[in-house]
């Protein structure tokens with residue numbers, strides 16, 4: 001019986017994927033996509049802009065926050081990185097998960113944190129259906145392939161709908177995501193790296209960390225491809241306090 005259910009489930013997923021692909025193909029035929037960085041027609045992100053993206057040097061910055069062993073991003077949310085993240089997140093350019101995850105891999109090689117599991121910031125079910133994929137989960141899965149660290153998206157879920165953080169003030173951002181996440185008891189004792197595409201004030205990641213900690217997670221780290229252009233984000237080379245490695249003496253009572 002279980003086999004039948006699994007087979008049907010897998011068949012349904014294949015059918016669903018094919019339907020999404022057909023819908024994407026039809027939409028591209030009627031409304032040809034344009035490159036998210038240069039506007040070239042017939043690409044969501046064209047090869048020359050991809051090359052430009054790959055040349056952007058790492059500029060790891062950190063946000064000081066007691067909720068995390070470390071919270072960092074690979075560079076500012078501007079220029080080709082910003083346009084790549086936007087195309088990846090909103091315009092269906094799923095293939096950008098690979099070069100964007102490469103940036104995360106490079107940052108992790110510099111910082112070398114002790115991690116047991118990679119956990120994407122989850123989307124609410126309705127948003128996932130609307131978008132067709134969770135961009136953070138795609139990043140996580142590519143990161144897992146390249147680092148050998150297991151991606152565990154089921155450790156965390158979003159339990160209510162929230163507004164888009166980018167459109168809100170700092171105070172409203174905190175309210176918007178308060179208690180919006182719940183973690184699985186399976187996270188007990190694990191060191192976790194939360195993965196997201198963009199971090200602004202860190203409110204979303206902080207709420208995710210709170211949910212994970214409530215279920216007994218060990219050290220919690222956070223990483224994003226890009227960060228908002230705020231002075232709260234401190235470039236690594238200017239950061240005397242965290243000069244050498246990720247902190248392992250996290251204050252678990254923080255946040």
Ligand SMILES: [Zn+2]
Pocket residue numbers: 035036037038039040045046047048049050
């Ligand atoms: Zn382009």
